[in-house]
Amino acid sequence: MMTIIRVIWDDEENGNVGHIAEHGYSIEEVEHVLSDFHYEGVSKSSGYPFVIGFLPDGRRVGVAFIRIDEISVLPVTAFDADNYKN
Template sequence: MPHLEVLWIEGPDGNVEHLAEHGVSPAEAEDVLADPTATAISRSSGHPIVFGYTRHRRKLAVVYQMLDDLSAYPITAYDVED
């Protein structure tokens, strides 16, 4: 995946807090977005989803929305079992 600018919004309605509810940091989500091992479309939302590992080898799924060709807004992220 090409280098993406990732939009993070803090606050009660933002994606930073939503990811934190799942125990995922913005840095971990960016690790997976930067180097996914697999891609798909989320069955529940229809948004793109990537799977991959953080730099600390945690396997995550990251659901995101493309804002333009090089900008992404992570919607949610969660652990994935091997």
């Protein structure tokens, strides 16, 4: 299982903060999933790696990201993973 120590956020006009918020998730929620996930995969549609984890309220969330280096990722999007079959 990979280790993520640093999450890179871009709060500019077309950055990942706004894009993830459009999907109904916060920075804190995405960072929670990235720090405590139970599944890793690669998106068939985008080719991005992603992880799936649970939020404290029980929602199952996926986070797709770009790996920057061994410890850093830039989240691309977050999605409801309740129906994701792994």
